[in-house]
Amino acid sequence: MRPSPAQIALRYVLIILATAIVLIPILWMISLAFKPYNEWQTAATGVHWWPKNPTLGNFEYIFTGQTEGLVVSLDFTAVRPIFASLLTASLGTILAVIVGTLGAYAVSRFKVANNLPLSVLQLRLFPPLAVMIPVMIMWAYLGMIDTWWGLSLIYTIVTLPFSFWLMKTFFDEVPLEIEEAALVEGCSRFRVFWKVTLPMVKAGIASTILFVFILNWSDYLMALLLTRKDWVTIPVYMNALATAMSGQLYGMKAALGLIAAIPPVILGLSIQRYLVRGLTFGALKQ
C-alpha cells in the first residue's frame, strides 16, 4: 500500500525530530566552540543558539595558550595531546587489528586453541578499574608510564578481544571450500589467506578498525592512569581546561571536542562503503 502524502509528511517530521534530538548536543558544542568568552561564560546573560560574534579565539587559546580578553594563560597547549591521542590510538588500533585478525583466522580455520576465544574474552569480564590499578603498577616497574609505547600497548591489549571476536565471526562465514579451491588451484596456505580470504573479509576489517579506533580514541581511564605530562591524550587534557584560576573554560572545551570528533568522522567516511556490508553480518554469502 502506498502511504498517503500526509503519512509521508508525518514520517519526515518524525525523522527530523529524532535527528534533531540526537544532534542538539553536537550542534550546541559546535556553536559553543565559536562563541567569544562573554557569550559562553557562566555569567553571560541570555542564551543564544548561534554565536552573535563568531570568533576563533577558543581555538587560538588551546593552540597558543592565550587569547584576547582572557587573563589566565595556558602553560600547556593542546598540540601535543592531539598528537599523543592520534599516535597511541592509531598504533593501538593497528596492532589490535593485525594480531586479532591473525589469531581469529587461526582459531577459525585450524583446530587449535579451542579455549582461546573465551579466555581472550575473560579480559573484559573484570571492571576496568580493577585491572587498571595493577596494570599501572606494572607499567611503573617497566618504565612505561607516560610513554607512547606503554599507552599503545595497553590499548592493543584491551581492544584485542573485540578485534579477535569480530574478525572470528567474519572468518567463520567464509566457506571452507573456497579456500580449498584456492589450495587446489595452486596457492600456498599463506597465499590463500592473503589473496582469497583477506579480500573477502575486507568489509569486516574496515568495521573492526573503526570500532576499535573509537574505543581507543575515547579512552579516559587508561590514559589518566598511565600518562603524566608528555603523552597526555585529549580526554585527559580536557581536565586542564578547568582550573581554580580560570573556572570552566566551556568554549575551549567545545573547541577541543570539535577537533576530537574529526578523526573518527574522517575514518568513518573513508571506509563508509565497506561499513554497511561489514556491520550487516552475513553479507558474504554468494
Added chain:
Amino acid sequence: MATLELQSVTKRFDDIAAVENVSLRIEDNEFFCIFGPPSCGKTTILRLLLGLVVPDEGRILIDGQDVTYERPHQRDLGMVFQNLALFPHLSAGENIAFPLTERKEARSVIKDRVAEVAAKLHIDHLLHKPPAQLSGGERQRVAIARALVRNPLAYLMDEPLAALDARLRESTRVELKRLQRDLSHTLIYVTHDQEEAMSIADRIAIMRDGAICQVGTPDEIYNRPNSLFVSQIVGSPRINVIQGILSNGQFRAGNLGLELTCNGVAYNGAIALAIRPEDIAITDPGAAGALTAEVYEVEPLGGHTIVDVSLRDDILKVHLPGQPDFAPGQAIGLTLDGDHCYLFSANSGETLRHPV
C-alpha cells in the same frame, strides 16, 4: 591423462572411519563415477586425491608416483566443488584466470586461455560480472571453466550439478560427457544420483559406509550386482525385494503365498529374492500360473507406466511400456519367473545367483 590410485586407504575423523580400507584404480581417460548415499565417504575420496586431507593409512598414487604426503598445489588436479566455491570478490573472468595467475603465466597466455575456455562453455559474455550476479547454471559453468583452464592431469567433480534444476541437470550432464570425450582427460565424478551415474560414467564405484561395494561398468552394476545393496541402489523404480526361504531350488514366501522354482542355485536357507520392475508381467486374474493380486495405484509417466501392485501385505512395482489401462482396486494376475530373479543371502546380502 593420468591414472589415479588409492591403495588400502583409511581416513578417520574423530575415530569414525569416513573411508575404510579403500583400494581403487582409475584408468587413464576414464569417466569414473563414485556413487553412493549421502555421507558414505564419496567426497572424502576426492579430498584425499586432492591432498586436502591426508590418509591415516594407505597410499595415494598419481601416474604410479606416490603423492600421499604432497600438498594440493603440487598435485596438478582440477576440481569443481559441490558449492562451486567461486571467489566472490573476483569477477567471473578473474575466477577462471585464477589458476593461471597463481602459476605466474604470461598475461597474454592467460587472456587467450580464458577466452578459449569461456567460448567453449558459452560464457564469454559474462566474464566481467561477479559471481553474485550470475544464475546457478552460469556459475556452474564458471566453476567448470576454472577447472578446465589449466589442463591438469585429471579433473575431479563433487556433485557439480546438484545445485541446478532437473532440466538443466539433464542437458548439462550430456555436455559434460561430450566435454570429457573431447578433452580426453581422466574425470572423477561424485554423485548421489543413480541416473546421473549410470548415464555418464564409463565405470562406477558404489560406496557404502566408507567402503567400496562394487566397481564396474553401468551394465555390470545393473545386471550383475554383487550384493542386495547394489541391486537396490541402481534402477528406478527400485528393484522389488521379497524375503523368503529357499530349499532345494524352491523359493517360498509364506506371507505372500508365493512359490517359485529357481534354477542354478545350491543354497538352502533364508534369502532375499529381488526382481526388476520390468521383469514382472501382469496377466488376467486367474491365468495359469499367475498369482492373484490387486492394483494399488497407477503412476502413468507418458512413455511408460509404473503399476503398484499389492500382493497380500506387500507392494510390488511393475514397469510397463505405454499407458495400459488399470484402475486402483482392479483384480489382476501376476507372473514372476524364478529365473529372472536375483537371489541374495538374507544375512550378508551377497549375491547367490544372477538371473539365468
